[in-house]
Amino acid sequence: MAKITFPDGFVWGAATASYQIEGAATADGRGASIWDTFSATPGKVLNGDTGAVACDHYNRYPDDIRLMRDQIGLDAYRFSIAWPRILPQGDGAVNPAGLDFYDRLVDGLLEAGITPYATLFHWDLPQALEDRGGWPHRGVVDAYINYADVTTRRLGDRVKHWMTFNEPWVFTFLGYCAGIHAPGKTSWADYLAGMHHFLLAHGGAVPVIRQNSADASVGLVLNLNWADAASDSAEDQAAVARAMSFQNNWILDPLYRGEYPADMVALYDEAGIMPEIRDGDMARIQGAPDFLGVNFYTRLVVRHDDSVEILRFSDVPQSGEHTEMGWEVSPESLYRLLMWTWQNYAPEHLYITENGAAFADEVSADGAVHDERRLNFYREYLTNVHRAITEGVPMRGYFAWSLLDNFEWAEGYSKRFGITYVDYETQQRILKDSGKWYAQVIENNGF
Numbered sequence: 001m002a003k004i005t006f007p008d009g010f011v012w013g014a015a016t017a018s019y020q021i022e023g024a025a026t027a028d029g030r031g032a033s034i035w036d037t038f039s040a041t042p043g044k045v046l047n048g049d050t051g052a053v054a055c056d057h058y059n060r061y062p063d064d065i066r067l068m069r070d071q072i073g074l075d076a077y078r079f080s081i082a083w084p085r086i087l088p089q090g091d092g093a094v095n096p097a098g099l100d101f102y103d104r105l106v107d108g109l110l111e112a113g114i115t116p117y118a119t120l121f122h123w124d125l126p127q128a129l130e131d132r133g134g135w136p137h138r139g140v141v142d143a144y145i146n147y148a149d150v151t152t153r154r155l156g157d158r159v160k161h162w163m164t165f166n167e168p169w170v171f172t173f174l175g176y177c178a179g180i181h182a183p184g185k186t187s188w189a190d191y192l193a194g195m196h197h198f199l200l201a202h203g204g205a206v207p208v209i210r211q212n213s214a215d216a217s218v219g220l221v222l223n224l225n226w227a228d229a230a231s232d233s234a235e236d237q238a239a240v241a242r243a244m245s246f247q248n249n250w251i252l253d254p255l256y257r258g259e260y261p262a263d264m265v266a267l268y269d270e271a272g273i274m275p276e277i278r279d280g281d282m283a284r285i286q287g288a289p290d291f292l293g294v295n296f297y298t299r300l301v302v303r304h305d306d307s308v309e310i311l312r313f314s315d316v317p318q319s320g321e322h323t324e325m326g327w328e329v330s331p332e333s334l335y336r337l338l339m340w341t342w343q344n345y346a347p348e349h350l351y352i353t354e355n356g357a358a359f360a361d362e363v364s365a366d367g368a369v370h371d372e373r374r375l376n377f378y379r380e381y382l383t384n385v386h387r388a389i390t391e392g393v394p395m396r397g398y399f400a401w402s403l404l405d406n407f408e409w410a411e412g413y414s415k416r417f418g419i420t421y422v423d424y425e426t427q428q429r430i431l432k433d434s435g436k437w438y439a440q441v442i443e444n445n446g447f
């Protein structure tokens with residue numbers, strides 16, 4: 001195989017999220033989040049798992065930083081900040097102990113020579129804000145901007161890469177429409193209102209973060225979708241356009257063009273579910289982020305399907321390799337998506353902020369975790385990231401998902417995404433073969 005070398009300065013990282021790894025759910029004044037409530041509700045999370053302990057990263061972060069530095073050699077670490085640690089009621093009184101934790105984490109990373117990339121919101125909304133209506137309620141916008149202000153005022157002197165949100169499509173659609181994520185609501189109108197308020201919160205927070213964190217770059221992270229058509233029929237081709245517009249353009253068009261995409265507006269208008277858009281909203285939202293983070297795991301193959309309300313498309317199962325999540329392994333789709341994003345929106349910088357796979361890992365008799373399928377997954381996807389770079393896409397870095405096995409939301413601890421195995425009984429960490437391979441990639445800036 002030909003040697004693949006990434007551009008000088010390409011950032012190699014790994015990612016996590018607060019609720020998935022921190023545990024310590026009631027420590028030091030942390031308030032409850034919607035995921036504490038949801039996971040404590042019988043039947044919502046597989047096996048009744050919760051994030052109450054998770055990887056105990058809140059207490060073990062110094063060891064985890066040593067793992068990042070000594071065993072993997074990470075350039076950068078992407079983590080998220082738990083809003084209910086900083087503002088236990090969502091707004092109002094600040095909890096100094098919450099800010100202190102992230103202070104220690106950031107200082108520890110910098111001492112280890114690892115650049116912090118901080119996400120302000122990775123789904124753990126304070127329960128108190130949900131009680132006031134959550135993302136569908138416009139009041140959340142000011143609460144978020146205040147939270148972003150408090151947090152970046154404290155950490156902005158040292159954190160210079162900020163992501164306002166992680167995967168807004170997931171927390172709004174799966175949380176407020178499909179009902180399979182917290183808070184478990186099932187309303188199209190709530191989903192679209194939640195989306196609009198996320199966009200306003202992002203737009204309102206960006207200037208605040210820039211002011212608090214001199215020379216920082218401020219972006220956001222989207223789980224952009226790549227869809228192929230199940231057939232050449234005109235109906236299936238139109239279904240692809242809807243699938244892309246539903247998940248991608250609905251966020252990218254407001255950000256880069258200051259308007260929602262007309263095709264989806266027509267559908268949502270017909271269904272009577274368009275959110276309230278006040279004068280000046282779209283101007284507040286519009287503004288190219290300094291970078292776009294792309295999270296990518298699989299593709300969709302879609303066909304026209306009149307039985308599906310509003311969207312009228314459904315996913316057609318494919319043969320070929322799938323991960324434990326049931327997601328098709330489709331590395332070339334990442335290349336296609338990156339080209340599409342760059343050609344349509346011309347983001348100044350792009351990162352892969354998450355990419356990875358869940359497989360059923362086991363610790364072997366030799367004490368190692370031989371996860372060859374994950375290693376191959378990374379090699380194939382990275383090959384396609386490189387291909388996009390050679391064709392001009394301004395990729396600046398890549399973050400493996402995830403640094404550690406962790407709480408995989410509605411799937412609990414049943415799905416392992418880590419490049420590091422976590423024994424949840426003992427909290428022992430074992431760098432998997434994929435992690436060892438990734439350490440070599442980092443050292444050689446390629447493979």
Ligand code: IFM
Pocket residue numbers: 017020167295354401408409417
């Ligand atoms: O674990 C999640 C993460 O929180 C967000 N992106 C997808 C990952 C795998 O499902």
